[in-house]
Amino acid sequence: MADVQLDTVDALMARYAAGILPEPARVLVEAHLEMQANNRSRVTEYEAVAGDILEKMEPVALSSRDAALKAVFAADPPATPARARQRPANALFPKAVHDFIGLEADEIPWKRKLPGFREYSLGKIDGCDVSFFWLRPGRAIPAHTHDGYELALVLDGAFNDARGRFVKGDISVADERIDHRPVAERERPCIGFAVSQAPYRLTGSLRQLIGDLIG
Structure with missing residues (x-):
């Protein structure tokens, strides 16, 4: 995502419509549209x-097109961590997320990061850090x-930070201009479900961090 400007949800939707998002970000948007289908009109x-823009572009020379197609077919497909399986009828995760990781919410092998804060990291996929997070009710993520x-x-529940309230199906877009402390x-x-360019940087006071460490 290094060369993709994603400073607003509108910018994210525009790049989804254009088909230029990394695979984990595409999955995230597709899941959002499953959960908040009214936003599909914006994508349309x-x-x-x-x-309209593509129709006005100059035709691509055949030799250039052939070279581009060869490059596409020669490239390795984006890695996916698991094969999609049949979803249970009462699935919590949207289909796009389930198909992407092949797991349901109750199958996630969470790892404890802090008291009341768990994570499941999928590592790097298509140039992005990809992970899931679980926050105990009332728990805050350290300021970062x-x-x-x-x-x-x-995907479930809700959190608040200085920007407002984010509920089930909402997307939070943050960058180096945002310093926040999300609270469940x-x-x-x-x-x-989180997709990022790089790990976050802690910004809170030592006293606040110690409080977060002891839960």
Whole structure:
């Protein structure tokens, strides 16, 4: 995502419509559209604009096109961590997420990061750091900022930070201009899917960090 500007949800949707997102980010947007289908109209508008632009472009020379196709077919397909399986009827995860990782919410092998904060990291996929997070009700993630972009889709529950409230199906877009401390709401755990350029950088005070470490 290093050369992709993703500073707003609108920018993210436009790049999804144009088909130029890394695979994990594409999956994140597709899952969002499953959960908040009313936003598909926005994507349709962007697709129409992209179609108009393509129609006005100069034809590509045959030799250049052949070279481009050879490069595409020679490239390795984006890695996916698991093969898609049949979804249970009461699945929590959207189909796009389930197909991407081949796991349901109750099958995630969570690892404890801090008291009340768990993570499941898939590592690097298509140039992105990909992970899932679980926050105990009322739990805060330590204050941090980002070296690049982070996209976070709320899969269940909700969280709040200085920008506002993010509920099930919402996408949070954060970058180096955002310094925040997301806090899960108290009604239920907050589960999310995150795609980022790089690990986050802690920004809170030592006292606050110690408080987060002891839960």
